[in-house]
Amino acid sequence: MSNLNLLSRWVRWTVGASLAMAGMANAADYPTRPITLVVPFAAGGISDNQSRLIARKLSDALGQPVVVENRPGASGMVGAEYVARAPADGYTLFYGTHGTQAANLALYRNARVDPSRELRGVHSLFRQSAILMTNATSPYRSVADVVKAAKEAPGKLNFASAGQGTQTHLAAARFEQAAGIKLTHVPYKGQSPAMADLLGGSVDMMFDYPETALPQMRAGKLRALAVSAGKRLEVMPDVPTMAESGYPGAALEGWSGIFVPAKTPDDVVARLSSELDKATNAPDVTASMARIGSFPMGLADRKFQAFVESEVPRWRKIVQDSGAQPE
Structure with a gap:
């Protein structure tokens, strides 16, 4: 093997190792700046209220501001696409529901994002009925x-x-x-x-x-x-x-949860998931949610993502059976 090839391999290995170590360091220090929680619906509704309650809890636990940003449009798809295209670093979170992650896939023929795959489930929030x-x-x-x-x-x-x-x-x-x-x-x-x-x-x-x-x-x-x-x-x-x-x-219950871009590092997701588990089970949060008929689901990380993926065909059938016409 030529010296040039050896040098090229050494450079690639060195750069890769440096990037990996930098990623580990960043994950270990996370978070070091404010976090944005995107809510894909207008302010004032149940989704917005839940998000702001959870944002306060996360902010206290992580030591950084968690700012709620409303990005409504297309039944939540505008906000979902925005977060899916954001850097996968844990600083842009998404409030998702059975609608944004599952039902919308049967309602929009030409959706530019598949939230069930391009967004990763961090932790469930609450289930709610009508x-x-x-x-x-x-x-x-x-x-x-x-x-x-x-x-x-x-x-x-x-x-x-x-x-x-x-x-x-x-x-x-x-x-x-x-x-x-x-x-x-x-x-x-x-x-x-x-x-x-x-x-x-x-x-x-x-x-x-x-x-x-x-x-x-x-x-x-x-x-x-x-x-x-x-x-x-x-x-x-x-x-x-x-x-x-x-x-x-x-009988039909909806659900909600927090998501991040799919390639977000595992240890960042694990940190967020741990804090969200504490937040959704905090006595003041559960009492507040129970007063409006919402209850914590208790699904974390991979289990939550697996649940979301299993919901896609179920909600597709529910939408199809309802007679709703795809847009």
Whole structure:
């Protein structure tokens, strides 16, 4: 072998070793500067509120500011692409959900990012269900009342949702399938206008999250008929589950978690995962989340990523069965 070849090999080995050692040192010191947590939805919703709660906990644990940055658009795909293209160094995190990581893959034909593969799961956050609600002046006082009316006049009853393919839409579609009824879908661009029309009596019913529904229920403006969770919620113990109402096939829970670019170093992910595990199980966090019907999932690192990948085909079928049309 020529001296030139030997020199070339030595240079490559030296550079590679130096880069590896630098990476180890950086991971060991991590973090040394502020971290950005990208939320792919508008400020003020359940995702934003959860993220800010977790960001405060992470900031205290890591000794660096964790800044929440809202990047809404395309049902979360804008934020997902932004983080997937960010440096894989642990300084750009992503708040992902069953929607961004799984359901969206069935809703967008020409998506420029596959979040289930280009983003790596760090740690799960919370699972949450939706509540089937009617206006308090509605004649429907139970799931049985809704099913009876829907079978007598297929398509006459309608339901609002925050948009095609959202959990508020898919939960209603699951209910239709489980009960063998036909409802008319009225999609809105977000939860707020949908809720406004439910309160105004323009639509018959809606699935929504406890966080936004509870204040209206306590004010006597909405009536809860059932929850799509596997068990009753502590914050509304008198409201039955869909299974208790006779339709176990209508159960549907969403979930959330923290993600990073796929090539983020293992030890950085491990550090983040460890702190997120503590944060999601902190008594003040679990109590705060329980008040809005959300509960920690407890999946870390590779187990969480495996769970996310297993959810992709499940949510694809849920979307397809709902009749939602890909964009």
